[in-house]
Amino acid sequence: MTTIHTLGFPRIGAQRELKHAVESYWRVDQSIDALKQTASALRSQHWQWQREAGLDVVTVGDFAFYDQVLNHIALFGCAPKRFGFGPRLSVDQYFQLARGNADQFALEMTKWFDTNYHYLVPEFHADTHFELDSHWLLDELKQAQAEGHRVKPVLIGPLTFLWLGKAKGHAHQHQHAQHADCCGAPTQADAFDKLPLLARLLPAYVQLLQELTAAGVELVQIDEPALVLDLPQAWVDALDHIYATLRASGPKLLLSTYFGAVDNHAARLSKLPVAGLHLDLVRAPEQLAAFADNWPADKILSAGIIDGRNIWRADLDRCLETLSPLRRQLGDRLWLAPSCSLLHVPVDLAQEGKLDPELKSWLAFAKQKLNELSVLKRALDLGRTAVHQELQTSRAALDARAASPRIHNPAVAARVDGIGAQDDRRQSGYTTRQLAQRERLNLPPLPTTTIGSFPQTDTIRRARAAFKRGELGGSEYHQAMQAEIQHAVSRQEALGLDVLVHGEAERNDMVEYFGEQLAGFAFTQYGWVQSYGSRCVKPPVIFGDVSRPTPMTVAWTQYAQSLTQRPMKGMLTGPVTILQWSFVRDDQPRSQTATQIALAIRDEVVDLEAAGIAVIQIDEPAFREGLPLKRADWPQYLDWAARAFRLSASGVRDNTQIHTHMCYSEFNDILPAIAALDADVITIETSRSDMELLDGFGEFAYPNEIGPGVYDIHSPRIPKVEEMTRLLRKAAAVIPAERLWVNPDCGLKTRGWAEVDTALQNMVTATNQLRQEL
Numbered sequence: 005m006t007t008i009h010t011l012g013f014p015r016i017g018a019q020r021e022l023k024h025a026v027e028s029y030w031r032v033d034q035s036i037d038a039l040k041q042t043a044s045a046l047r048s049q050h051w052q053w054q055r056e057a058g059l060d061v062v063t064v065g066d067f068a069f070y071d072q073v074l075n076h077i078a079l080f081g082c083a084p085k086r087f088g089f090g091p092r093l094s095v096d097q098y099f100q101l102a103r104g105n106a107d108q109f110a111l112e113m114t115k116w117f118d119t120n121y122h123y124l125v126p127e128f129h130a131d132t133h134f135e136l137d138s139h140w141l142l143d144e145l146k147q148a149q150a151e152g153h154r155v156k157p158v159l160i161g162p163l164t165f166l167w168l169g170k171a172k173g174h175a176h177q178h179q180h181a182q183h184a185d186c187c188g189a190p191t192q193a194d195a196f197d198k199l200p201l202l203a204r205l206l207p208a209y210v211q212l213l214q215e216l217t218a219a220g221v222e223l224v225q226i227d228e229p230a231l232v233l234d235l236p237q238a239w240v241d242a243l244d245h246i247y248a249t250l251r252a253s254g255p256k257l258l259l260s261t262y263f264g265a266v267d268n269h270a271a272r273l274s275k276l277p278v279a280g281l282h283l284d285l286v287r288a289p290e291q292l293a294a295f296a297d298n299w300p301a302d303k304i305l306s307a308g309i310i311d312g313r314n315i316w317r318a319d320l321d322r323c324l325e326t327l328s329p330l331r332r333q334l335g336d337r338l339w340l341a342p343s344c345s346l347l348h349v350p351v352d353l354a355q356e357g358k359l360d361p362e363l364k365s366w367l368a369f370a371k372q373k374l375n376e377l378s379v380l381k382r383a384l385d386l387g388r389t390a391v392h393q394e395l396q397t398s399r400a401a402l403d404a405r406a407a408s409p410r411i412h413n414p415a416v417a418a419r420v421d422g423i424g425a426q427d428d429r430r431q432s433g434y435t436t437r438q439l440a441q442r443e444r445l446n447l448p449p450l451p452t453t454t455i456g457s458f459p460q461t462d463t464i465r466r467a468r469a470a471f472k473r474g475e476l477g478g479s480e481y482h483q484a485m486q487a488e489i490q491h492a493v494s495r496q497e498a499l500g501l502d503v504l505v506h507g508e509a510e511r512n513d514m515v516e517y518f519g520e521q522l523a524g525f526a527f528t529q530y531g532w533v534q535s536y537g538s539r540c541v542k543p544p545v546i547f548g549d550v551s552r553p554t555p556m557t558v559a560w561t562q563y564a565q566s567l568t569q570r571p572m573k574g575m576l577t578g579p580v581t582i583l584q585w586s587f588v589r590d591d592q593p594r595s596q597t598a599t600q601i602a603l604a605i606r607d608e609v610v611d612l613e614a615a616g617i618a619v620i621q622i623d624e625p626a627f628r629e630g631l632p633l634k635r636a637d638w639p640q641y642l643d644w645a646a647r648a649f650r651l652s653a654s655g656v657r658d659n660t661q662i663h664t665h666m667c668y669s670e671f672n673d674i675l676p677a678i679a680a681l682d683a684d685v686i687t688i689e690t691s692r693s694d695m696e697l698l699d700g701f702g703e704f705a706y707p708n709e710i711g712p713g714v715y716d717i718h719s720p721r722i723p724k725v726e727e728m729t730r731l732l733r734k735a736a737a738v739i740p741a742e743r744l745w746v747n748p749d750c751g752l753k754t755r756g757w758a759e760v761d762t763a764l765q766n767m768v769t770a771t772n773q774l775r776q777e778l
């Protein structure tokens with residue numbers, strides 16, 4: 005019999021019950037018992053679904069109040085000393101690690117591999133000790149056992165856990181919590197070699213595995229996704245010792261890898277003393293050959309065959325083509341699973357009452373994916389006729405999708421085919437454009453601007469919510485937003501900023517706003533996935549060829565421009581970011597979809613220019629996070645991603661100024677690609693890294709203009725004039741002043757008007773001081 009299992013299930017609940025329970029616990033209007041009760045009910049439900057779908061084991065250990073990596077910090081008693089907590093954490097202390105407290109800033113947060121999920125980064129010191137606090141896993145194990153399930157606990161493997169942590173020295177640390185909306189992790193490199201910590205970490209794992217054996221566990225899934233990265237050889241070599249040590253302590257181990265190929269380690273992995281290996285055959289199907297050909301006769305191979313990262317219904321016939329020979333070869337040693345944990349997809353498609361039935365029939369969320377596994381199992385064990393009906397339904401949906409006129413737009417295809425070699429190039433080189441733009445814009449030295457959004461006040465949110473519910477009419481809403489624009493423009497004029505923005509009051513979210521107006525996009529009602537902690541996002545679904553039926557921002561921008569003599573910056577989201585923050589169609593390469601989005605944005609750029617807008621910003625905060633996990637794959641990505649950006653930006657005349665904005669501080673390894681965007685001006689985050697990242701730009705001799713953020717918008721602190729003059733002088737030492745702009749690190753939508761007003765006032769004062777010195 006084929007065994008089916010999942011590497012993990014979304015924990016938030018089909019209705020985001022966990023979010024609501026956690027947040028109400030934080031607000032102190034719910035007791036810890038109530039929170040624990042919700043958590044326990046969610047786990048029961050998720051195990052029950054796994055069982056109902058016919059999974060052979062249910063997965064335990066994928067639950068977390070906040071984050072699974074934080075759970076391991078609790079489990080192995082390695083909270084940073086600076087919190088002063090001791091090895092056994094209360095739930096309250098657990099949350100303090102995640103959110104900070106009066107004395108300590110929170111653990112840093114960063115992206116879990118190439119997903120949009122953020123984990124809390126463990127902090128390791130040379131003297132970090134680990135002390136097992138097993139109840140963080142065993143309580144849940146006992147719950148599942150008491151509910152009568154066959155259980156498979158899941159752990160993050162020691163190699164990955166260490167790799168994901170940050171080695172902290174005594175060096176200065178930036179006291180800021182990370183904000184996941186737009187900003188990546190700080191750049192600080194590891195202060196010491198973490199690998200020797202294994203000697204202290206492994207005994208804690210051994211002890212845990214022994215306790216699991218004592219609790220009746222036969223097999224443990226141990227996740228080592230770090231193996232898909234470019235690891236230093238010493239880390240790879242450590243595998244043998246790690247797994248020899250862990251195997252000696254009891255339960256069988258299923259080593260699981262995902263998000264990429266591990267065939268470069270095939271020989272070593274086949275020989276490890278583990279019971280089996282899980283491979284991601286969705287991301288890296290080609291790696292199978294390296295393993296299947298010589299797979300040891302006593303080992304399980306878990307085929308990650310259902311896409312755990314996307315929301316499309318699987319092509320079951322194609323899965324069976326891969327699986328049937330494997331099944332003949334491996335017999336009962338073939339296991340089936342989603343490619344990775346289902347954490348990255350929404351919970352249950354059945355709730356989507358408003359999605360049209362056709363589109364809905366093309367999709368599968370976590371719960372539906374469990375059923376797909378079950379169909380595959382039955383097809384392999386009992387023969388395809390046993391699941392004739394299910395296969396038929398799946399085939400029909402797939403055929404309908406492939407043929408649907410909603411997906412294929414011949415005009416878009418023709419346009420993509422017709423892209424000429426010059427279409428992703430501006431008419432002239434940068435120097436020529438710079439002259440033309442200076443003549444047209446006539447800006448002072450060190451021009452001041454902002455990144456786009458102004459505070460999204462309660463009034464704005466309420467108006468939008470009322471409009472969406474139909475309680476506020478279209479023209480009333482329009483007027484309310486115009487009033488906001490008017491306010492933002494008059495504030496900026498009073499402050500004396502040079503290039504103004506309209507403030508983005510009409511936008512809920514920088515991707516959703518555009519997705520809602522582009523053809524080829526759909527929106528779900530409950531398609532939430534966890535982003536970090538209690539925060540969830542609902543990514544749009546790109547199901548078909550993308551085009552822009554009508555202008556999306558022109559009227560608002562034109563209105564804003566009509567209120568001022570100063571240049572009004574048009575504000576758009578770039579193709580790579582729209583792609584990166586959506587569920588993307590799987591029937592064509594991502595690069596192709598990016599090209600289509602780029603053409604749609606290009607239309608908007610051209611229309612803005614025709615409407616008299618002289619400065620247009622195309623935001624690409626997700627440009628860097630699209631980078632593949634393996635460096636060898638970077639050039640190809642950077643090539644098509646930069647090209648998509650240029651395609652969106654290059655339809656304009658020389659004297660129209662294109663800006664881009666990226667808010668993270670890791671640039672140096674991709675600077676040539678950033679330069680290849682050929683934006684006239686780039687604004688970036690730098691205040692938190694104290695302008696240090698500019699060194700890279702200086703050395704590289706970044707040719708175009710640059711606005712290094714002079715204040716951290718993530719902090720409620722209002723920066724003083726002197727802080728900003730200091731940063732500006734530092735910037736001017738690296739970048740010639742005639743190419744410098746002055747702006748905050750990112751958009752201001754999360755701040756209040758009072759702080760924004762003072763902060764920008766200080767920014768303008770600092771700029772004026774610097775201008776005197778020029």
Ligand code: GLN
Binds near residue numbers: 753
């Ligand atoms: N223009 C956007 C804003 O100001 C940019 C947001 C971002 O970089 N994430 O809000």
Ligand code: ZN
Binds near residue numbers: 186455665666667750
């Ligand atoms: Zn930003």
